Amino acid sequence: MGKIQKKGQAGAAKNYITRTRAVKKLQISLPDFRRLCIFKGIYPREPRKKKKVSKGSTAATTFYYTKDIQYLLHEPLLAKFREHKAVAKKIAKALGRGEAGDAARLEKNLVPKIKLDHIIKERYPTFTDALRDLDDALSMLFLFANLPSSEHVPAKTIALCQKLCHEFEHYVITSHSLRKTFLSIKGIYYQATIQGQDVMWLVPYRFVQRTGGDIDFRIMGTFVEFYTTLLGFVNYRLYTSIGLVYPPRFNADLDAQGAELSAFQIEGKGVAANGDVSHGDVSETANPEAQAVADRIAAAPVTEEEQPEDTQVVPAAEEENTETIDKFEAVAPDADVLPQPQASSAEVAALFAPYTFYLARETPRAPLEFLLKAFGCKRVGWDSTLGDGAFTSNESDPSITHQIVDRTAIATEDASETPDGAAPKVQWPRSTMPGRTYVQPQWVWDCINQGKLLRPDLYAPGAELPPHLSPWVKPKKGEYDPNLPLQAQELEGEREAFEDAEEVASEGEAEESDDEVDEDEGMESDASVEAGEGMQVDGSEDEEEDDDEPQKPADEFDGFDSDAESDVSEGEAARLQHQRELEAEATGKTLEPEVETTKSKNAAVRKKAERKRKEEQDERDRQKMMLSNKKRKLLKRIEYGSNKRDVEAENLRRKKRKLEKAKAAAEAV
Structure with missing residues (x-):
């Protein structure tokens, strides 16, 4: 018969240990225990059956693996913590006796230094x-x-x-x-x-x-x-x-003047001690041995005897053309979309290399300097108020090709001074340098994420910027994509339904405003009517004018104001059209063709789209009936997520449509 084990001495109760017991076992304070656990990467654990581990107690307790705590018993930092605790007691005693000098000496000489x-x-x-x-x-x-x-x-x-x-x-x-x-x-x-x-x-x-x-x-x-x-x-x-020297040379004076990145001078291992290497020369000194061999090969002249006979001299222009990336274009509208080749890392790394940038004082200098230099630009200047270390602090330097600004548009004239109260002319900036490109900071981020230089006119000062999207989130099928036009993302009949809803809403607002006007006019007339004034008398001129107007017969139907007519089925519409043709033939009149309005067109397109969606839904329901109960539940969860995504995309498209409508109305004014 085996030995009977007592409760709480085996299994989960032995695998876990509370924090209080762990601190007592290590014989250190709680702050030192937390510090040691962070250094060693040991974190609290949650037992599956907490009640068994805590022996029936339901109090909030922090548990650790027992093996982790045993592993900490052999840590050399424990001795450092205990030495620090002993020195802290000596310092406290010295301060208690008023011996500040002894306390400072103890802190300077006896406090152990912790290395990780x-x-x-x-x-x-x-x-x-x-x-x-x-x-x-x-x-x-x-x-x-x-x-x-x-x-x-x-x-x-x-x-x-x-x-x-x-x-x-x-x-x-x-x-x-x-x-x-x-x-x-x-x-x-x-x-x-x-x-x-x-x-x-x-x-x-x-x-x-x-x-x-x-x-x-x-x-x-x-x-x-x-x-x-x-x-x-x-x-x-x-x-x-x-092949770089670490740590890099640090200039404390430049750093005190706000140079930041420019306060560090990067140099290779083969550079002389008195040679100051700028950041732009790092690529040439990163690996001096390999660079020396490459320079020697490039400088060696090629004789006619060494040159192969079949070698043809290619012009420089043709060589540049061969380096460009080919693009695969579809030959037919229904052809497959081929994946386009991406630019090489060397081309992307030299994205801003040929240009000289100047940062206006309202732009974030630190991230822009880092990004521009990381992608090949070696000449970045900024205003002297942003700190030292700029390539140039003169805004009118003719070598500057791009200037990054983040200012709003400036009105050059007052609206009160313009004739007929016309809108003031907006111009930015007050003075521009000819031949220089002015862009907003977002242009740098978007160019980097897309790996190419984008059109600068889309990022001009005061212009409405394109959407700045996360480069790690790729749009999936059915989701809203701000880069695509609405026509390419809308479902069939979605725009027509939106236009009808907007029209109904505008009509309702107009009716509400008319009712308010009528109520106000009625109140004013009641307040201003005097005895015998404004009363309707038999045989008055107003009544005679009303009698002259032709009245509609009672049996003539003028149509519904709502969309009830659009809800009539196609069979009923065809029957009514045939009835009208028979009546016109009997009376000898020509039947005038009905004018197809925008509302009727939208209703027809919407009905067709709804019919198509209903047929697809019925087909899906028939296919679901053939599935097992387990697969049907799984499909239901999938459809729930898909429907939620579709609703979010539709709401975003509706917002975009409203913004486009408001923008078109503002431009029309």
């Missing part, structure tokens, strides 16, 4: 694992880099986050690894492909941040401490992989 290098190597055995976990690290560090300094967030931590973030951005610029970006409500999303891994991070906008009191900055500070160590390792590995 071994934890980074332990949690990320390969560099690919570190890249996969880089999303949260970058988002957190970019957030702290934009926070104001306070008692919870020291300036030293903010400066370290800014330094590491700028170093990472320099690698992205040098390697041309940035792929997509998106402006959202939360901030600016970036996605880069680094050594085959997609890394996405979020950078908040530079607004005035107000940190609330409900935020636990101790926990966030612990994450920042871990992520700064991680990003330092990652930056070192990334820089050395492309």
Whole structure:
């Protein structure tokens, strides 16, 4: 007979341990326990049967795996935490005795310094694992880099986050690894492909941040401490992989003047100590050995003997034409749509290379500078008020090809001064440089996401911008696509139904306004009528005028005001038409053809579409009857999601239709 086990000593009760017991077992304080768990990547666990684990108790309790806590018993940081606790007691005693000097000496010499290098190597055995976990690290560090300094967030931590973030951005610029970006409500999303891994991070906008009191900055500070160590390792590995010196040379004076990215000077490993390499020369010095071999081969002259006989000299123009991307066009309207080839990464990386950009002072300089340099532009200038490090701060520099502005249109004349109160002339800006292209900031983001230069006139200052869509969300079949016209997305009869509904609504508003006018006129006439004035008398002129008008016979029908006639079936309409033809033939009159109005056309199209949809629905119902009960329920869930998507798309199309109608009415005025 086996040994009888007691309750709570095996199974789930042994696999889990409460937080209180874990802290007592490790013999550290609760803040140190939280800090250690964050460093080691150990998080609370929720048991399946919580009542068995807690021995019948229903109180809210935090559980951990027992094996995780046993794993922490051998952590070297436990000794550091205990040393820190002992030194803290000595400092507290010195301060209690009023010995501030001894307390400062103890804090400077005896407080142990915690290093997380071994934890980074332990949690990320390969560099690919570190890249996969880089999303949260970058988002957190970019957030702290934009926070104001306070008692919870020291300036030293903010400066370290800014330094590491700028170093990472320099690698992205040098390697041309940035792929997509998106402006959202939360901030600016970036996605880069680094050594085959997609890394996405979020950078908040530079607004005035107000940190609330409900935020636990101790926990966030612990994450920042871990992520700064991680990003330092990652930056070192990334820089050395492309032959750059890490850490890059940092100019504190330029950084104090707001240079930001320009305060770092990137250089290769083979550059002389006294040679200052600008960021534009990084590609030439990233791998000096390979670059020297390439330069030697390119500089070597090719003799006639070495040149093959069948080699033909191709003009430069033809060579450029061969590098362009071919486009596959359909030869027939019903042909299949062929996938178009995408631009190569080298072409996308040099998207803005031939141009010189100037950023107006109202534009966000930091993200625009990063994006433009990441896609090949080496000449980015801005106003001197935005900081130092610009290629040029002179707005009238003739070498500037594009200027990014974000100002509203300026009215050059007052409406009161214009003749007949005409609308004032709108012109932006007050003075433009000839030969320069003026665009809004969204043009840069849309060009990057589409991998080509878009039409700048669509992004002109004061123009209504195209929709800025997420590059990670692709429109599916049946969903609303803002890039396509409404005619290509509308269902059959949808526009006609919308026009009829708008017409009915406008008629109802007109009738309500007429009723209000009649009531007001009646009230005014009652108030202004005096004795014997405005009364109807037999034989008056008004009655004689009414008698002269021909009255309609009682048996003549004038038609319904509603859409009842449109609801008549086609068979009934054909019967009535045949009856009219017989009556006209008997009386000898010619039957005048009925004038087909827009309302009748819409009704016919709508009825045809409804009939077609009803037939399709009946066919689907017949097919459902052949399915099993399980598959029918699954199909019902699928149809529920599809119908919900269709309703959302229809609502968006209706909004777009109303906006287009309002815009057309405003342009007509």
